[in-house]
Amino acid sequence: MVQNTIVKILLAPISFLYGIGISIRNFLYRNGLLKGITFNVPVISVGNLSIGGTGKTPHIEYLIRLLKDYIEVATLSRGYQRKTKGYLEIKPNFNAEQAGDEPLQYARKFQDVLVTVGEDRSYAIPKLMQNHPETQAILLDDAFQHLSVNPGLNILLTEYEKPFTKDYLLPSGRLREWRSSYERANVIVISKCPHNLTEEGKEKMIQEIKPFPHQKIFFSRYNYGYPYYMFNWSQRFQINKDWDVLVICAIANTDYLLNNLKPLVNSVKVLAFEDHHYFKAYDIGRLKETFDKIDSPKKVILTTEKDAMRLELHRQYLIENKIPIMVLPVEVSFLFGEGGRFNDLIKNFLLNFKA
Numbered sequence: 001m002v003q004n005t006i007v008k009i010l011l012a013p014i015s016f017l018y019g020i021g022i023s024i025r026n027f028l029y030r031n032g033l034l035k036g037i038t039f040n041v042p043v044i045s046v047g048n049l050s051i052g053g054t055g056k057t058p059h060i061e062y063l064i065r066l067l068k069d070y071i072e073v074a075t076l077s078r079g080y081q082r083k084t085k086g087y088l089e090i091k092p093n094f095n096a097e098q099a100g101d102e103p104l105q106y107a108r109k110f111q112d113v114l115v116t117v118g119e120d121r122s123y124a125i126p127k128l129m130q131n132h133p134e135t136q137a138i139l140l141d142d143a144f145q146h147l148s149v150n151p152g153l154n155i156l157l158t159e160y161e162k163p164f165t166k167d168y169l170l171p172s173g174r175l176r177e178w179r180s181s182y183e184r185a186n187v188i189v190i191s192k193c194p195h196n197l198t199e200e201g202k203e204k205m206i207q208e209i210k211p212f213p214h215q216k217i218f219f220s221r222y223n224y225g226y227p228y229y230m231f232n233w234s235q236r237f238q239i240n241k242d243w244d245v246l247v248i249c250a251i252a253n254t255d256y257l258l259n260n261l262k263p264l265v266n267s268v269k270v271l272a273f274e275d276h277h278y279f280k281a282y283d284i285g286r287l288k289e290t291f292d293k294i295d296s297p298k299k300v301i302l303t304t305e306k307d308a309m310r311l312e313l314h315r316q317y318l319i320e321n322k323i324p325i326m327v328l329p330v331e332v333s334f335l336f337g338e339g340g341r342f343n344d345l346i347k348n349f350l351l352n353f354k355a
Helices: 002-030 056-067 103-111 121-131 177-183 199-209 255-264 281-291 304-320 339-349
Strands: 043-048 072-076 116-119 135-142 153-159 187-191 215-226 234-235 245-249 267-272 299-304 325-328 330-334
Touching: 043 056, 056 072, 056 103, 056 153, 056 339, 072 103, 072 245, 072 325, 103 116, 116 121, 121 135, 121 187, 153 177, 177 234, 187 199, 187 304, 199 215, 215 339, 245 281, 245 304, 255 267, 255 330, 267 281, 281 299, 281 304, 299 304, 325 330, 330 339
Parallel strands: 043 135, 043 153, 072 116, 072 135, 153 187, 187 215, 245 267, 245 299, 299 325
Antiparallel strands: 215 330
């Protein structure tokens, strides 16, 4: 704890300089010296102030499920750490290096939805509409900082245990912008809440966030489903108390996952990597070695859906060496019976949208 504090103090001058740069950029946009583009199609942005871990992907999927049976919805992501460039429409047969892990996950799970990537959102949106004029709404993934696009609805996520109000600018903290930037949000979702969050806990968090009058605030949690075999989605299993689990993951924060998993199984070991890490042959060899050393008749490897996209690059080795990786699916739900209110907010935005 003391060491972390010292590191933050040492990095504070760099954070201050970084913050000055962010302030200048935001000032230019705020005063019209740089202009964000407004489009004649409804654009919903889902993002955060931090560098990750707030649950953007499950919340995008929630919106896809909410809308896809009623309108033509598309997603647009940067495609973080993909090896391709420019605007690209993602197909289910792509791999993570072509698409990025999260867009590939969308394309695999929602094959009737248009999934696209593009570093420059202000270019990618017109390209998307040119290719698919039937599109009725676009979901922007991780675009809160992309002021070159003016979304019609700006959704900001912040994690319950690590809200932006208690964080600092990079590199001493995890914030990509000053805390005050949350004013741009129309909706704030407190994500990864404990399942037993009380009304008192809810009100305390609202007081912590201090939403503006124009902002609506919601609380969400994760619901984990039955794990499935990575190479056969139809093979599903129920988590059992006698399982000994090895978790391999490269996500921004493992705490919420592990806190939910540990009470359900006998033991948990973790191989954790930095967010979006592309697993090397060495990592997979280490995975096999660690798994082989677990002395249990009921041992299993679990990973997240996002990590499975990157682990699949080692498909041949995993199958040849009979390494049984199961994927733990997750969906978002809203606490305090407010899922309907959130859904209505989204639907009313779309119904009342004017180009």
